[in-house]
Amino acid sequence: MVNPKMPTDPAEPPYASTDSVLHLFAAEVWDHLWPWSHHGFQRQRALHAASIALALAASVVWVLAAMGQMQAGALIGWWFGWSVFEVVVRLGSKPYVKDGPWWGRRYRVANTMDMVCYVGFKNLLIGATLFIVLKSSGFLIVQG
Amino acid sequence: MNYLAALRNTLLSVVLSSTAALALANTYEAKLPDEINTAPELCKYAPCTEVLPGATSFSERKGQPPYVEAYAEEGGKKKLVGYVMLSTDITDTPAYSGKPVITLIGMDTGGRFVGVKILKHSEPILLLGIPESSLVRFNQQYLNKFVGDNIEIGQSRPEENIIGLDAISGATVTVIAQNQVMMTSGTSVARQVGILKPTIREQAKFVDSGIKPDWASLVKEGAVKRIVVTPEQVGLPRGGEPFIDLWFGYLNQPDIGRAVLGDGPYNSLMSGLKEGEHALFVIRSGGAQSFKGSGFVRGGIYDRVQVRQGADSFTFRDTDAFNLYGVAAPGAPAFNESAIFIVRSKAFSAAYPWKFVFLGNRVDRATGARSFANFDTEYWLPAQYLQGGRPEVVKPDAPWVRVWKTRAVEIALFAALLIAVATVYAFRDKLTRRATHKNKWPVNVFKYGAWIISIGFVGFGMLAQPSITQVLTWFHALLFQWTWELFLSDPFIFLFWIFIIVTVFVWGRGLFCGWLCPFGSLSELLYKVGGAVGLKRFQFQLPRRWHNRLKWVKYGVFFGLLAVSFFSMGLAEKLAEVEPFKTTFLVGLFNRSWPYTLFAAGLLGLSIFTERPFCKYLCPLGASLAMPSTFRWFGLKRKQECSSCKACAVGCGSQAIDENGRIDHRECLHCLDCMVLYTDDHACPPLAQERKRRTKAGLALTPIGADGYFIPIQPVPARADAAAMKNSIKN
Numbered sequence A: 001m002v003n004p005k006m007p008t009d010p011a012e013p014p015y016a017s018t019d020s021v022l023h024l025f026a027a028e029v030w031d032h033l034w035p036w037s038h039h040g041f042q043r044q045r046a047l048h049a050a051s052i053a054l055a056l057a058a059s060v061v062w063v064l065a066a067m068g069q070m071q072a073g074a075l076i077g078w079w080f081g082w083s084v085f086e087v088v089v090r091l092g093s094k095p096y097v098k099d100g101p102w103w104g105r106r107y108r109v110a111n112t113m114d115m116v117c118y119v120g121f122k123n124l125l126i127g128a129t130l131f132i133v134l135k136s137s138g139f140l141i142v143q144g
Numbered sequence B: 001m002n003y004l005a006a007l008r009n010t011l012l013s014v015v016l017s018s019t020a021a022l023a024l025a026n027t028y029e030a031k032l033p034d035e036i037n038t039a040p041e042l043c044k045y046a047p048c049t050e051v052l053p054g055a056t057s058f059s060e061r062k063g064q065p066p067y068v069e070a071y072a073e074e075g076g077k078k079k080l081v082g083y084v085m086l087s088t089d090i091t092d093t094p095a096y097s098g099k100p101v102i103t104l105i106g107m108d109t110g111g112r113f114v115g116v117k118i119l120k121h122s123e124p125i126l127l128l129g130i131p132e133s134s135l136v137r138f139n140q141q142y143l144n145k146f147v148g149d150n151i152e153i154g155q156s157r158p159e160e161n162i163i164g165l166d167a168i169s170g171a172t173v174t175v176i177a178q179n180q181v182m183m184t185s186g187t188s189v190a191r192q193v194g195i196l197k198p199t200i201r202e203q204a205k206f207v208d209s210g211i212k213p214d215w216a217s218l219v220k221e222g223a224v225k226r227i228v229v230t231p232e233q234v235g236l237p238r239g240g241e242p243f244i245d246l247w248f249g250y251l252n253q254p255d256i257g258r259a260v261l262g263d264g265p266y267n268s269l270m271s272g273l274k275e276g277e278h279a280l281f282v283i284r285s286g287g288a289q290s291f292k293g294s295g296f297v298r299g300g301i302y303d304r305v306q307v308r309q310g311a312d313s314f315t316f317r318d319t320d321a322f323n324l325y326g327v328a329a330p331g332a333p334a335f336n337e338s339a340i341f342i343v344r345s346k347a348f349s350a351a352y353p354w355k356f357v358f359l360g361n362r363v364d365r366a367t368g369a370r371s372f373a374n375f376d377t378e379y380w381l382p383a384q385y386l387q388g389g390r391p392e393v394v395k396p397d398a399p400w401v402r403v404w405k406t407r408a409v410e411i412a413l414f415a416a417l418l419i420a421v422a423t424v425y426a427f428r429d430k431l432t433r434r435a436t437h438k439n440k441w442p443v444n445v446f447k448y449g450a451w452i453i454s455i456g457f458v459g460f461g462m463l464a465q466p467s468i469t470q471v472l473t474w475f476h477a478l479l480f481q482w483t484w485e486l487f488l489s490d491p492f493i494f495l496f497w498i499f500i501i502v503t504v505f506v507w508g509r510g511l512f513c514g515w516l517c518p519f520g521s522l523s524e525l526l527y528k529v530g531g532a533v534g535l536k537r538f539q540f541q542l543p544r545r546w547h548n549r550l551k552w553v554k555y556g557v558f559f560g561l562l563a564v565s566f567f568s569m570g571l572a573e574k575l576a577e578v579e580p581f582k583t584t585f586l587v588g589l590f591n592r593s594w595p596y597t598l599f600a601a602g603l604l605g606l607s608i609f610t611e612r613p614f615c616k617y618l619c620p621l622g623a624s625l626a627m628p629s630t631f632r633w634f635g636l637k638r639k640q641e642c643s644s645c646k647a648c649a650v651g652c653g654s655q656a657i658d659e660n661g662r663i664d665h666r667e668c669l670h671c672l673d674c675m676v677l678y679t680d681d682h683a684c685p686p687l688a689q690e691r692k693r694r695t696k697a698g699l700a701l702t703p704i705g706a707d708g709y710f711i712p713i714q715p716v717p718a719r720a721d722a723a724a725m726k727n728s729i730k731n
Helices: A021-033 A040-041 A045-065 A072-093 A112-136 B001-024 B130-140 B172-192 B214-223 B254-261 B264-273 B397-407 B408-426 B428-436 B439-461 B468-479 B484-488 B491-506 B512-514 B517-539 B542-552 B553-566 B569-578 B581-587 B593-610 B612-618 B619-628 B648-651 B674-676 B687-696 B718-730
Strands: A097-098 A108-109 B068-074 B076-085 B102-108 B111-120 B150-154 B162-164 B226-231 B244-250 B276-286 B305-309 B312-314 B337-344 B354-363 B370-379
Touching: A040 A045, A040 A072, A045 A072, A045 A112, A072 A112, A072 B553, A097 A112, A112 B619, B068 B428, B076 B172, B076 B214, B111 B130, B111 B172, B130 B172, B172 B312, B172 B397, B172 B484, B214 B226, B214 B254, B226 B354, B226 B370, B244 B254, B244 B370, B254 B264, B254 B276, B305 B337, B397 B408, B397 B484, B408 B428, B408 B439, B408 B491, B408 B512, B428 B439, B428 B674, B439 B517, B439 B581, B468 B553, B468 B569, B468 B619, B484 B491, B491 B512, B491 B619, B512 B517, B512 B619, B517 B553, B517 B581, B517 B593, B517 B612, B542 B612, B553 B569, B553 B612, B553 B619, B581 B593, B593 B612, B648 B674, B687 B718
Parallel strands: B150 B162
Antiparallel strands: A097 A108, B068 B076, B076 B102, B102 B111, B226 B244, B244 B276, B276 B337, B305 B312, B305 B354, B354 B370
16 A cells, blocks of 8 residues: 655665664765665676776766866766766665655655655765865866 | 748747847957956057047056056147056956956046946856846946945945945846945055055054064964965965965064064164154065065066055065065074065054955966966054054945845845744644635635735845856856855845755745745736636646656756756856746846747746646756755655545645655645645545544544544543542542
């Protein structure tokens, strides 16, 4: 039976039932930063392998930016490209998002738009933070 | 054929009108020659004759900050007729886009502005929304005004000697920045050439305690200050070494002077100074750049350092500089360049704060273009070195503070509106319980009130319609130059965005979009009025399958604008005309070319027949807010029965409830109709059923609980009943 109290069906990530708040927090941080899962890798080996390669490339781009050898436009392009791929990877490996208060423990199955919103918002925050840090410390070249 | 011809003519007119509007915006991101920023002959690259009518020849750049002298031929002789200045030579004040409006300014020898020409701007609002001619007209207000006048944006206040300039509706931040540029540039040159007299300040009286502090103490007290400029601040690659690392301090004060120079050199220096002359030392302890300048020539001025006090600038000629061979204070850093500079002016007083300025050029690493940049550190002699301590200094308010002060009442009313709407919504449960399916006024009185205030006061009155262009502008400002002061200069938009960001995360976008967006409110109000005046039979909703397809269009528009903005902010700003906000509120339906008016009027006209078509299917701002609404903290309530019952879904104006009774919080506009039903025991089918059952069985109708059901009747256990009875008998 459909549960109309949630926008999609409830989901339960492996760590959801832990009693330790610290463990939950650490697991959620890990979830935000690591889009892959063992289960997802078993199902979509080629996709996940490609995504790891792309993630490495995107990381190299950030390192190049930190070394002052990357222009802002290129960095944004890479980050955007990786974000699109991350949506696909997560839908196969960690297809859930949190519902309701961020400090709560309600999770639900993510549809494509949910995942686009989640990855878009998360990567916007990560990207903006790194971008501002690199720019304010003078590493990043911004075309005027 | 006639229809085809008419269609072709219509399309042609649309294209031509659009092109005409674009053609007007000819200084938007105009390509200027690189030499305009650096070449000694400014007027070879800039149209100086246009801002100084009558001038036939111009000098090279001179002075610090630079300006050029304009001459006219009179009786075969050259006569000085005025001065021309390039705003970016003098100030790097950014406008709303985060980039400066590059302005060429002409001033006659009497200090009156005689010409102003915008050479380049990056203001999105002036691209299409407001014609660029508005900025030209704004600038014309300066003509024949004296540079020493108090000129401000807003109404004139003769009792305070303030001359007011008419702002450009919808571009307040731009004109505030432009006024700052005009006045800073004008006064800076007027003071250099003697049009404006320097401010005479009371001279400092020093305490002579005989104590000789060491270097660390001098630094700690603020008697010695430091300026560090890093390579990245001037657009160079980051390196381990600073671009320049300078220490400086004021030497006339006996304790400081003796500590820095030693007794002999101090006495010698002071004996050479006349009344009103002030000595300060500068040493370079890091960096390879010379603060004296590599191109310094005898008889010239030092163009890399300057002292500023209030609006007065003090530059140094070669005769104002002396060698400094050593610093006596123990613990002083090693240095490889040094000098003692003399300020020769009674306008300077060590009793008041002043700034030591390092003047530099910022190189754009991507384009190689240079732009003016200065770096300064404030210095104010510590109180213990001044007889009677530091005098009281009243600093003038920053422009954004003046805006907040002059519009304090409107700002307070607006803030009160935002707080009131948020508070009402926070207590929505109490309102929806008072309302019924047939009488929604307990909710609607607040919602309709918010709409009317939003349309009249916020939209047409304060012109505070949030827009996707602001999101794109922030993105641009983040990339180039984020200046809080500029965003604070438009207090209504600033407060509105704080409200939007907070409420989107707490409740979702519906509170802004559904209750307070001026265009959204106008749109739905038209729909309600249309229904009330007998057009209900013509009103319709799109079939669900079409709604479910078309609702994605707005996300496409948003992502399209975002993608285009990566490549061209200008083009993105043009395409953002998909929002009819500028036409409706900022410029006015009848003040724009007809395609824009037709578009906005068409959307509003369509709104009479179908609820919020723009909000549901086109609005990029709504889409950008819908995405984070996925993660709102508190959503609307549902019951398990909602999965099969369609009562709420049928009445949902924003079509946000799907066939399973689930609410799509990205689409929900918080009309609260479903929440009214949630507790209405005559309209919500499970509640109505239970009400009927209880009435038939003669059971009490208990209040409806937070879960949306009647609070269950719990029979008191018989044993407990008996015990209670016993107790009551005993007592």
